[in-house]
Amino acid sequence: MVTTFASPGRYVQGQGTIRNLAEVLRQVGSGKPLILQDAVVAQVVEGPLSSVADALHVGFAGECSPREIDRVSELARDGGADAVVGVGGGKTLDTAKAVAHPAGLPLVIVPTVASSDAPTSSLSVVYNEEGIFLEFRFFGRNPDVVVVDTAIVAKAPVRFLVAGIGDGLSTYFEADASSRTRQRTVAGGAPTLAALALARLCYDTLLEHGLSAKLAAEQGAVTPAVEKVVEANTLLSGLGFESGGLAAAHSIHDGLTILPDTHHFLHGEKVAFGTISMLMLEERPAEVVEEVVDFCLEVGLPVSLGDIGLEGINQEELEKVSVAACAEGETIHNEPFDVYPEAVADAILAADAFGRRRRTELVDGAQGATVERKIITSEDRTAQQRAARRGASAAEGP
Numbered sequence: 001m002v003t004t005f006a007s008p009g010r011y012v013q014g015q016g017t018i019r020n021l022a023e024v025l026r027q028v029g030s031g032k033p034l035i036l037q038d039a040v041v042a043q044v045v046e047g048p049l050s051s052v053a054d055a056l057h058v059g060f061a062g063e064c065s066p067r068e069i070d071r072v073s074e075l076a077r078d079g080g081a082d083a084v085v086g087v088g089g090g091k092t093l094d095t096a097k098a099v100a101h102p103a104g105l106p107l108v109i110v111p112t113v114a115s116s117d118a119p120t121s122s123l124s125v126v127y128n129e130e131g132i133f134l135e136f137r138f139f140g141r142n143p144d145v146v147v148v149d150t151a152i153v154a155k156a157p158v159r160f161l162v163a164g165i166g167d168g169l170s171t172y173f174e175a176d177a178s179s180r181t182r183q184r185t186v187a188g189g190a191p192t193l194a195a196l197a198l199a200r201l202c203y204d205t206l207l208e209h210g211l212s213a214k215l216a217a218e219q220g221a222v223t224p225a226v227e228k229v230v231e232a233n234t235l236l237s238g239l240g241f242e243s244g245g246l247a248a249a250h251s252i253h254d255g256l257t258i259l260p261d262t263h264h265f266l267h268g269e270k271v272a273f274g275t276i277s278m279l280m281l282e283e284r285p286a287e288v289v290e291e292v293v294d295f296c297l298e299v300g301l302p303v304s305l306g307d308i309g310l311e312g313i314n315q316e317e318l319e320k321v322s323v324a325a326c327a328e329g330e331t332i333h334n335e336p337f338d339v340y341p342e343a344v345a346d347a348i349l350a351a352d353a354f355g356r357r358r359r360t361e362l363v364d365g366a367q368g369a370t371v372e373r374k375i376i377t378s379e380d381r382t383a384q385q386r387a388a389r390r391g392a393s394a395a396e397g398p
Ligand SMILES: [Zn+2]
Pocket: 116, 117, 167, 250, 267, 271
């Protein structure tokens, strides 16, 4: 099979980079761009954006839905826009892609948060108006330029940076699964060695610098650790997933979006829990699971169902999530073994149990406890399913 590597034309990251937006637009040949931006970030970026002459400013309505994509596309057409600039979070950027690419317009992406690996990729994730996952749209074209202003990213609530870490945490494991089965990636071919290496670098960078970056960003400070983690969340994870492949973690995320209680959690937060579930599904050694779970606890990412609004999930809901995660076309089928909803449900319960246990040991300060090496036994599984059916678990931590 052919291997393929895709990337944006250029990636620019650093403090104050947004001030060069007018120059970037000149370089892509634009004199009248449509700038799609989040209302929330309007004040932060107003100055630099107002310096772009003759721009058509459009406020993002809040969801990357077919209706919103059509609305903005129409404004671009009617206004004679010759390029599209997306300024904001993942959903805004995905909408900008879905407007620019089908129209054949140059695309400049300006993430204002480092909350996901959406900025560099050639696809959009489309949801309905209620926030339920609908489809991926693949464009076969990446943004022309991605401009990341770390001064802006560091000023955003730190929860976004942490969510981006959660999204990036899955990249290596998913690329590893896809590489083993040589599945076709979003880039259009089998995974490249380059993507797998970048995905591994992403994982190592997050584990090494994630906590320091979070602490610095809490103070609005841009340190070398913040720069490294922003690059890992955005560039390394973006290139790693697109040309390395996705697998179970993102499908479990997609399944979780079926339940409305998860809607106020960020993509990367759900992906972090999806990653722990994926490690269970793959029967990864407990050391690996422990490394990931401990890191999540350290930076404040979800490690249990309760952490993503699903404390007391019942059997029927769990089944819905697992069935959705295994739907045809989901990347969970890139795993190097057959995956069934029952196995996914068990993996989710096992991840939840592991996460709660590590929290009790680490955060609640239980002394001298050791982690069970055999992660889940059939008795455990039956007990967990019973607990899930009861709608709550007595062992749930704070
Ligand atoms: Zn993601």
